[in-house]
Amino acid sequence: MAVKTEDYAAVSFGSSNGYYNHNNPLLLSSSSAFDFCQVEKSELGFMELLGVKDYYTSGGAALLDFPHFSPKATVLPSSPVVKASCDGDSGKECSEVLNHQHHQQPATPNSSSISSASSEALNDEHNKTVEQGVDDDDDEEHDEEQQQKKTKKQLKVKKTKQKRQREARFAFMTKSEVDHLEDGYRWRKYGQKAVKNSPFPRSYYRCTSASCNVKKRVERSFTDPSVVVTTYEGQHSHPSPVMPRSAIAGSLMMQPLSVSTTNLDCSLMPGNYLYHQQQQRPVNPLTSLGFAYNNTNNINSASFSQDNGLLQDILPSHMLKEH
């Protein structure tokens, strides 16, 4: 099956400890974005695939400058990272796909694709209210109305589907106790489906922001129930609504462990998640992983020094001792 390279930018990453398997059917079939993708091992780092020059890996784990994963989530690591080669043409690397997509769809908050999507949605809403405004007791006309509604609904579905195919998708595997990871955005669940050959259902979420068309799917790996596969689709047209001040303070406290992260190409990131980071605070991979972000976990400098929490999962012990 042929897939246009601009349609999908599927990125997955696995680990040296068995999460990635070249022949793993889960990785290829659990998300429809991967149905068409041939996954290959690559020497590229995950952040590199996304256009990030500086990143930090250690001991098979990576500190990704990524949306605020909940502290209970471990981002499954960087190396070896997989690249998705689409279109059955093994010569095409994922980085090319991403760049291609970047050129085609500049991820400015007011990109044409986003504004057209929202205007279409508005038009649909308008049509709906116009239809509902016609209150007729005649059964025949009522049936006709129902028919029209049905037809328009179908058209709407078709339109959204056409649009959907152009959205880039990014899939991530995280080791997490909770299915729905905190990533700094607000989501509304709009569906849940059983996944074939899996005891775990797949959940469908949509960004609650009015004009934002970003969706994500969350499912648990049936081969390893501790692994959650999250697939983002689309790009946020707004900054993250969840950015408490404690995150900023926390990022400063964490600075001894921070690494420089420069030359970031935000447009390549799922959900444009670096938007607020560049605007509001220094980039810090640790805060991005949620250490300083989620104040419900009361992670502060004191508790940090005593209990490293997720850091123990991510950082090798010798690194923790250094601080």
Add this chain to the structure above:
DNA sequence: CGCCTTTGACCCGCGC
């Protein structure tokens, strides 16, 4: 009351 989840129904694409 607003926001969110749940869940059955529905639509669509695809393979046989």
Add this chain to the structure above:
DNA sequence: GCGCGGGTCAAAGGCG
């Protein structure tokens, strides 16, 4: 044409 699986809708209900 039919069945299956993926994705979405929307009414109903829960919760703070």
